[in-house]
Amino acid sequence: MEATIEVAGLRKRFGQITALDGMSFTVTPGQVTGFVGPNGAGKSTTMRVILGLDSADEGHALVGGRPYRSLRRPLSHVGALLDAGALQPSRTARDHLLWLAHSQGLGAGRVGEVIEQVGLGSAARRRAGGFSLGMRQRLGIAAALLGDPPVLMLDEPFNGLDPEGIVWMRGFLRSLAAEGRAVLVSSHLMSELQDTAGHLVVAGRGRVVADAAVADLIAAASGGRIALRTPARAEAMTALAGAGATVAATGPDALTVSGLAAERVVSLLNARAVPFSEVAAHRATLEEAHMDLTRDVAEFRAATGREAAR
Amino acid sequence: MSVATVYRSGLRAGRDGFAQLVRAEWTKFRTVRGWVIAMTAASLIIVALGLSYASGNRSTCGQGPVEVACPAPPVGPDGEAVTDGFFFVHRPLPAEGGITVRLTSLTGIITYPPPDHDKIVPGLVPWAKAGIIVKENTRPGSAYAALMVTAGHGVRMQYDYTHDIAGRPGRVSAASPRWLRLTRTGDTLTGYESADGRQWAKVGTARLDGLAATVRIGFFVTSPSDLTVKRSDLGGTIEQARFTQATGVFDHVSVQGTAPGEWSGGNVGNAGTTDWERHHQATGVQESGGTFTVTGHGDIAPQTDGQPIERPLTGVLIGLIVMVVVAVTSMTAEYRRGLIRTTLLADPRRGRTLAAKAVVIGAVSFAAGLAAAAVAVLAGRPILQANGNYVLPVSTFTEVRVIAGTGVLAALAAVFALALGTLFRRAVAAVITAIALIVVPYILATASVLPDGAAQWLLRLTPAAGFAIQQSIPEYAHVLGHYVPAAGYFPLAPWAGLAVLSAYTALALGLAVVLLRRRDG
Numbered sequence: 001m002e003a004t005i006e007v008a009g010l011r012k013r014f015g016q017i018t019a020l021d022g023m024s025f026t027v028t029p030g031q032v033t034g035f036v037g038p039n040g041a042g043k044s045t046t047m048r049v050i051l052g053l054d055s056a057d058e059g060h061a062l063v064g065g066r067p068y069r070s071l072r073r074p075l076s077h078v079g080a081l082l083d084a085g086a087l088q089p090s091r092t093a094r095d096h097l098l099w100l101a102h103s104q105g106l107g108a109g110r111v112g113e114v115i116e117q118v119g120l121g122s123a124a125r126r127r128a129g130g131f132s133l134g135m136r137q138r139l140g141i142a143a144a145l146l147g148d149p150p151v152l153m154l155d156e157p158f159n160g161l162d163p164e165g166i167v168w169m170r171g172f173l174r175s176l177a178a179e180g181r182a183v184l185v186s187s188h189l190m191s192e193l194q195d196t197a198g199h200l201v202v203a204g205r206g207r208v209v210a211d212a213a214v215a216d217l218i219a220a221a222s223g224g225r226i227a228l229r230t231p232a233r234a235e236a237m238t239a240l241a242g243a244g245a246t247v248a249a250t251g252p253d254a255l256t257v258s259g260l261a262a263e264r265v266v267s268l269l270n271a272r273a274v275p276f277s278e279v280a281a282h283r284a285t286l287e288e289a290h291m292d293l294t295r296d297v298a299e300f301r302a303a304t305g306r307e308a309a310r
Numbered sequence: 311m312s313v314a315t316v317y318r319s320g321l322r323a324g325r326d327g328f329a330q331l332v333r334a335e336w337t338k339f340r341t342v343r344g345w346v347i348a349m350t351a352a353s354l355i356i357v358a359l360g361l362s363y364a365s366g367n368r369s370t371c372g373q374g375p376v377e378v379a380c381p382a383p384p385v386g387p388d389g390e391a392v393t394d395g396f397f398f399v400h401r402p403l404p405a406e407g408g409i410t411v412r413l414t415s416l417t418g419i420i421t422y423p424p425p426d427h428d429k430i431v432p433g434l435v436p437w438a439k440a441g442i443i444v445k446e447n448t449r450p451g452s453a454y455a456a457l458m459v460t461a462g463h464g465v466r467m468q469y470d471y472t473h474d475i476a477g478r479p480g481r482v483s484a485a486s487p488r489w490l491r492l493t494r495t496g497d498t499l500t501g502y503e504s505a506d507g508r509q510w511a512k513v514g515t516a517r518l519d520g521l522a523a524t525v526r527i528g529f530f531v532t533s534p535s536d537l538t539v540k541r542s543d544l545g546g547t548i549e550q551a552r553f554t555q556a557t558g559v560f561d562h563v564s565v566q567g568t569a570p571g572e573w574s575g576g577n578v579g580n581a582g583t584t585d586w587e588r589h590h591q592a593t594g595v596q597e598s599g600g601t602f603t604v605t606g607h608g609d610i611a612p613q614t615d616g617q618p619i620e621r622p623l624t625g626v627l628i629g630l631i632v633m634v635v636v637a638v639t640s641m642t643a644e645y646r647r648g649l650i651r652t653t654l655l656a657d658p659r660r661g662r663t664l665a666a667k668a669v670v671i672g673a674v675s676f677a678a679g680l681a682a683a684a685v686a687v688l689a690g691r692p693i694l695q696a697n698g699n700y701v702l703p704v705s706t707f708t709e710v711r712v713i714a715g716t717g718v719l720a721a722l723a724a725v726f727a728l729a730l731g732t733l734f735r736r737a738v739a740a741v742i743t744a745i746a747l748i749v750v751p752y753i754l755a756t757a758s759v760l761p762d763g764a765a766q767w768l769l770r771l772t773p774a775a776g777f778a779i780q781q782s783i784p785e786y787a788h789v790l791g792h793y794v795p796a797a798g799y800f801p802l803a804p805w806a807g808l809a810v811l812s813a814y815t816a817l818a819l820g821l822a823v824v825l826l827r828r829r830d831g
């Protein structure tokens with residue numbers, strides 16, 4: 001149980017706003033776990049509670065079986081990147097890492113190692129204030145790696161990276177997980193996670209909406225659905241709905257049908273003489289799976305507003 | 311679900327302790343060039359303002375039409391500057407023994423007192439004194455012990471200028487004479503008083519270490535200048551000193567033990583030079599049938615006219631403002647950038663984290679304050695002296711206290727500011743509060759804009775009380791003086807003043823820890 005993050009029944013209110021409403025999940029070692037959900041779903045608040053920065057009204061969050069605030073030399077238990085911009089601009093990258101290293105009883109040698117690891121060697125003695133967002137992300141990753149922790153928590157690490165940087169970051173996260181670390185990555189870039197995360201925790205309205213392997217989620221989202229293209233949309237909907245299918249219009253001449261097999265759809269339409277140009281089994285992307293899971297949550301958010309500010 | 315082997319770090323675990331946190335905070339401080347430069351600048355400002363004060367301050371004395379260097383006052387047995395002027399009727403006392411007298415009268419004159427300032431009136435200043443004395447020799451500044459009756463403070467036993475023991479209160483007159491006795495046994499002198507010459511009460515004892523075998527024993531009269539203080543129209547005060555003279559009548563003079571020779575009289579120090587003394591009544595002694603009438607002017611007391619060693623520390627005020635800004639910013643910059651979260655992640659024990667910050671900012675400010683004060687005081691003194699100023703001598707301990715105390719003052723002010731920065735999380739609010747509590751009360755209290763009482767309360771109740779640690783010359787209860795903040799006299803003793811600032815700092819730091827623990831990062 002050492003290299004894990006456990007979140008159980010977290011609740012937290014900020015005044016009238018419920019930020020966390022029973023958030024529970026576990027992050028296991030050896031893979032990248034994506035932490036996704038719309039703005040205001042409680043991802044950042046959850047991460048801050050795990051790191052002991054915010055306190056929860058109820059529930060608990062453990063890192064390696066212990067609350068963060070009880071950890072000694074915490075950076076050797078969990079490395080975190082919350083806000084890449086949290087830097088004193090006049091301090092050099094190396095000096096930023098040096099004071100962090102000193103706080104953990106580590107020396108300048110370790111600073112040199114992580115700087116090389118994230119590819120910032122040539123910029124180490126430059127002031128962090130002049131760094132691009134991408135370089136700051138790398139510096140933040142270096143800081144998270146300083147204590148060589150078995151658990152990593154990164155909030156939006158792809159932000160501000162150029163395409164080359166994104167490729168690097170995906171490989172880097174996978175390799176960290178492959179070493180047996182538990183890696184929790186929050187992101188809104190679902191396509192990135194599709195190639196990186198092995199597991200997804202989907203948050204909405206302060207709780208977990210879905211917690212599953214990426215492959216299972218995609219299969220579920222695809223869920224025997226059929227994409228249908230027809231110029232006679234209304235007739236097609238009537239015919240298929242009458243046969244017990246769930247039909248959704250996805251365009252002026254496009255429908256998504258679920259609850260019926262493809263052959264049955266074809267024969268029904270033929271029987272009613274409804275013209276159609278295409279019938280295809282639908283394969284969902286992770287993005288769609290995500291949208292599916294969080295649609296109602298997003299509507300809720302639009303109604304209640306300002307949670308995203310947290 | 312795929313579970314790989316759980317990651318084990320090959321990194322050797324670092325040490326976990328408060329020292330690591332302090333080291334981290336020190337690394338944080340020294341790697342921001344602006345803070346290092348500002349702290350150095352604070353030091354240099356203190357030195358520069360101090361030395362410029364010293365070189366701009368000149369003092370000369372007139373001797374007729376000629377300007378001459380001012381004569382240095384005598385120095386007492388404990389190294390302090392003293393005033394030692396009185397009329398002394400004495401004889402040698404080669405061994406142990408004592409003197410007994412009866413004092414039947416103490417009268418005097420005061421020249422041109424308020425409100426009209428137009429005549430010389432009969433009267434005594436409270437510390438006019440007549441009594442008996444054992445003194446090492448007639449050189450001003452030599453060791454002594456004396457038992458006396460004063461005009462306004464009853465019987466006193468005083469010795470070596472700074473020591474004063476109260477006896478029975480009350481004035482002396484023919485109807486209510488006072489018997490005084492002073493005896494020497496080795497280095498110990500004991501004073502007794504009596505209303506009738508039969509029932510004696512001990513007033514006090516004094517040990518004068520290393521007192522010569524043969525000393526002078528006798529009786530004396532002296533009277534310090536009258537002092538009036540009035541507020542000037544421009545704010546500030548005007549102090550006026552007036553010549554006074556006292557006359558005491560002694561009888562039943564007897565010496566115990568062997569004291570050979572006759573009584574001889576003379577002025578100790580510079581007396582007898584005023585017109586009043588020349589044309590009306592000279593200082594001196596007249597004997598008539600065993601009754602001695604002695605007239606004198608002056609005082610036997612510490613003297614505080616001159617430059618105290620802390621005078622070149624005027625720039626500390628400006629230096630402190632810079633240090634306060636650095637201390638506040640070292641905290642609020644973390645809030646502004648969100649770096650405080652990284653700091654709290656590095657060690658979630660928030661009290662310790664703040665303590666480590668306080669140690670670093672306190673140590674840096676102490677070093678900057680100490681170095682600056684040492685240079686300003688030690689280099690300022692010879693410059694002052696070269697310009698003809700008399701710098702009041704103090705003990706090495708006092709000098710160390712003033713210099714190191716300035717360092718401690720800077721450290722406490724900086725930690726106080728750091729705590730305010732944590733409480734407010736906004737630099738401007740914290741800096742304004744710190745300056746309003748430390749610097750502004752000091753300026754108000756010492757700039758003569760407030761009544762003396764208000765000024766003294768400010769320096770008792772606000773963190774500015776800590777400046778008291780810089781006061782090298784104490785207030786003497788047995789010397790009339792205008793002891794106000796504007797003249798460099800604090801209402802609290804040096805360590806008490808520093809304790810007030812420490813209490814404020816501890817309170818602010820405690821609140822900051824509580825708040826830091828409670829609030830979300």
